[in-house]
Amino acid sequence: RIMRPDDANIAGNVHGGTILKMIEEAGAIISTRHCNSQAGEPCVAALARVERTDFLSPMCIGEVANVSAEITYTSRHSVEVQVNVMSENILTGAKKVTNKATLWYVPLSLKNVNKVVEVPPIQYARKEQEDEGKKRYEEQKLDRLETKQRNGDVILPVINPEPHTVGYSQSSLIHLVGPSDCTLLGFVHGGVTMKLMDEVAGIVAARHCKTNIVTASVDAINFHEKIKKGCVITVSGRMTFTSNKSMEIEVFVDADPFVDEPRERYRAVSAFFTYVSLSKEGKPLPVPQLLTETEDEKRRFEEGKGRYLQTKAKRQAQMQQAAQ
Numbered sequence: 001r002i003m004r005p006d007d008a009n010i011a012g013n014v015h016g017g018t019i020l021k022m023i024e025e026a027g028a029i030i031s032t033r034h035c036n037s038q039a040g041e042p043c044v045a046a047l048a049r050v051e052r053t054d055f056l057s058p059m060c061i062g063e064v065a066n067v068s069a070e071i072t073y074t075s076r077h078s079v080e081v082q083v084n085v086m087s088e089n090i091l092t093g094a095k096k097v098t099n100k101a102t103l104w105y106v107p108l109s110l111k112n113v114n115k116v117v118e119v120p121p122i123q124y125a126r127k128e129q130e131d132e133g134k135k136r137y138e139e140q141k142l143d144r145l146e147t148k149q150r151n152g153d154v155i156l157p158v159i160n161p162e163p164h165t166v167g168y169s170q171s172s173l174i175h176l177v178g179p180s181d182c183t184l185l186g187f188v189h190g191g192v193t194m195k196l197m198d199e200v201a202g203i204v205a206a207r208h209c210k211t212n213i214v215t216a217s218v219d220a221i222n223f224h225e226k227i228k229k230g231c232v233i234t235v236s237g238r239m240t241f242t243s244n245k246s247m248e249i250e251v252f253v254d255a256d257p258f259v260d261e262p263r264e265r266y267r268a269v270s271a272f273f274t275y276v277s278l279s280k281e282g283k284p285l286p287v288p289q290l291l292t293e294t295e296d297e298k299r300r301f302e303e304g305k306g307r308y309l310q311t312k313a314k315r316q317a318q319m320q321q322a323a324q
Contacts, residue, residue, distance in 0.1 A: 002064050002090075009202070009212065011278070014059040016215025017198030019085060019099055020050075024191030026069040027081040027103040028183075034071055034079060035107040038120045043107040044183050045079065047190030049140055050221040050271075051102040052311075057087070058214055058282070059098050064088040072102075073133025074119045079105045080133060104140060113185045113226070140220070147222045147270060153252070155236040165291045169207035170238040173200050176258070177231045188227040193235075193253060193269055197221075200237040201249040201273035208239055208247060209277045209287055216246060219272035219307065225255070227268050232256040240272070241304025242290040248304045249273045272307070 007018045024047055031045030059065060066086045073080035085099035109115040124130045158167025173196060181192045198215060205213040227233060234254045241248040253269040277285040292298045 003059060003061050005061055008061050009214075011212040011280075011282075012061045013212075013214050013278075014061070014063075014065075015195070015198060015202070016055060016218070016273075017195035017202075019055070019059065019065070020053070020194040020198060020218070021189075021191035022065060022067050023053075023083045023085060023099065023101050024050075024103065024189065024194060026067045026083050027105060028189070028191075030069045030071060031079045031081055031105040031107070034074075034122075035117070035119055040120075041117050042110040043117045044110060044185050045105040046108050046183070046185075046187065046223075046226065047103060048078065048106050048223050049104040049144055050190075050194070050218070051104075051140065052217065052219050053099060053101040054217045055099060055215050057096050057098045059085075059087045062090075064090055065098075071122055073130070073137060074122050075134075075137050076118055077106055077116045078137065079107070079119055080136065081105065102136075104137075108185055110185065113187065143220060144222050144224075147220070147224075154254075155238055162291065164208065164288045165293060166239050166297050167293075169204045170236070171200050171203045171207065172237070173235045175233050175235065177227060177229055177233060179229060182229045186229045188229075188231075188233075190223060193223075193227065193233075194221060196233075196235045197237075197251045197253065197269070197271060198273065200235045201251050201275065204237040204239055204249045205247050205275035205277075208242075208290070209285070211277045211285055212280070213247075213275045213277055215273060216276045217274045217311075219274070221269065221271035223269050225266055225268050227253070227255045228257070230258050232258045233268070237273075239290050240300045241308060242287050243305075243308055245276055245284050245287055246308070247275045247277075247287055247290075248308065249275065250300070272304075 008014045069083045072082045081103045083101045087098050088095045107117045161167035237251040240250045255268045256265045257263045
């Protein structure tokens with residue numbers, strides 16, 4: 001579809017959340033279609049995880065986004081989907097790849113939202129493809145478990161924070177989940193949640209550097225629990241790490257059952273977003289150093305630095321391999 005002004009920021013760059021929402025919709029369509037391809041219990045595919053997603057090139061107002069999806073692995077109860085996004089300038093015909101993403105879905109029964117149904121297997125061209133897919137499946141399963149175990153943090157307001165501190169830029173958004181946000185089963189579309197997360201992360205980044213900002217990448221997004229229609233969700237973001245040219249922002253979503261639910265607030269989604277600061281000409285700008293004040297902030301900064309260095313080393317290795 002064509003990108004319109006309400007899809008973009010004031011500089012004309014399409015929001016990362018808009019692209020993430022389109023990616024998730026493509027994944028949901030192909031996964032639901034596949035899981036209902038054989039006789040069995042009708043189901044809807046629900047997003048469980050998005051692997052690291054890099055925004056390779058910005059997309060602008062007036063360009064056409066082409067989103068394609070392919071199922072690359074199935075386990076007994078999950079589906080791996082690879083999604084590619086390409087932007088097209090319809091005036092010049094120029095095309096470029098903007099995103100590549102890997103998503104994991106689980107099929108939930110239409111009759112019982114808490115029941116995960118079995119996934120029809122796919123045919124692999126080579127045995128190695130199945131082995132590689134199984135390895136990715138085991139890795140993401142372990143990472144999801146580890147992420148859920150460290151999800152006890154909350155963001156508290158800070159009185160009169162100093163500029164460039166964590167408290168100065170942290171932000172929260174409160175949203176009542178309505179019918180238009182939800183699937184046929186009455187829980188929130190993963191793409192809707194990701195768009196809200198990107199919006200909050202973008203506010204944090206803009207508050208920190210006071211410039212135009214764009215999404216550079218999103219670390220793994222883990223969907224720990226479903227969010228039902230009628231819940232009030234709080235999307236919170238805080239700066240965790242800055243390098244010379246990038247900012248890492250931790251974002252998590254807490255759900256408060258609001259209607260006919262005795263349950264307490266729970267952590268539903270968590271992720272790390274990375275942003276870069278841009279000049280009016282679209283060139284990278286230096287990012288102000290994050291000032292850490294507490295021991296927890298210093299710990300999170302070092303953890304973010306570790307993720308940054310790991311990603312940088314992986315990217316350099318890929319470039320060297322491509323050059324050979």
